[in-house]
Amino acid sequence: MEETLLASIAEEVVSCHKCKLGASRTKAVAGDGSAHARICFVGEGPGREEDLSGIPFVGQAGRLLDRMLIAEGLSRKDCYICNIVKCRPPNNRVPDPAEVAACSLYLYAQLAIIKPDIICLLGNTALRFFFGEQYSIGQVRGTILVKDELRFMPTYHPAAALRNPQYVQVIESDLRKLAALIQPTTD
Ligand code: SF4
Ligand code: URA
Numbered sequence: 001m002e003e004t005l006l007a008s009i010a011e012e013v014v015s016c017h018k019c020k021l022g023a024s025r026t027k028a029v030a031g032d033g034s035a036h037a038r039i040c041f042v043g044e045g046p047g048r049e050e051d052l053s054g055i056p057f058v059g060q061a062g063r064l065l066d067r068m069l070i071a072e073g074l075s076r077k078d079c080y081i082c083n084i085v086k087c088r089p090p091n092n093r094v095p096d097p098a099e100v101a102a103c104s105l106y107l108y109a110q111l112a113i114i115k116p117d118i119i120c121l122l123g124n125t126a127l128r129f130f131f132g133e134q135y136s137i138g139q140v141r142g143t144i145l146v147k148d149e150l151r152f153m154p155t156y157h158p159a160a161a162l163r164n165p166q167y168v169q170v171i172e173s174d175l176r177k178l179a180a181l182i183q184p185t186t187d
Pocket of ligand 2: 044045055056059159
């Protein structure tokens with residue numbers, strides 16, 4: 001049931017042109033993982049490798065995320081992973097407010113279907129989408145934030161850990177907390 005609903009969103013996303021990113025993308029990247037996931041990860045937007053493959057977090061940052069998940073006993077297939085915008089912003093620029101607004105209905109629909117226990121916000125674009133400018137990642141990472149009956153834990157974006165390797169340990173400790181928060185999945 002949830003799988004079918006997620007697939008219908010993905011179908012809409014692949015042919016979407018609600019914002020100008022639709023014109024420059026190769027493939028739209030709807031999301032990946034289990035429709036029954038207890039943890040959803042939300043990044044910023046597809047990068048080059050994601051744009052080519054249509055799968056989120058498969059480039060360098062995604063491979064680092066996979067390694068960190070495994071190190072903390074989490075597996076990507078037990079999670080759901082997606083982005084604020086589903087199409088690659090040219091040159092990996094930060095998506096603009098009109099793009100974010102146009103794409104947000106897909107993210108809200110995905111979260112409404114999956115109903116995760118917790119949403120891990122990867123980096124400032126995801127944090128700002130839900131909380132505006134009131135927090136920075138450095139202040140609130142690893143803490144639980146609640147809004148509109150959704151629970152969030154922000155952490156650094158894995159791309160930041162590629163630039164600053166000392167963040168790897170910090171992200172891993174946040175992922176450890178996330179893993180401890182969730183119930184075992186039933187599927
Ligand atoms: Fe549609 Fe989102 Fe892609 Fe814009 S970024 S074209 S709103 S799927
Ligand atoms: N960075 C993101 O924010 N999302 C991806 O899917 C890949 C890299």
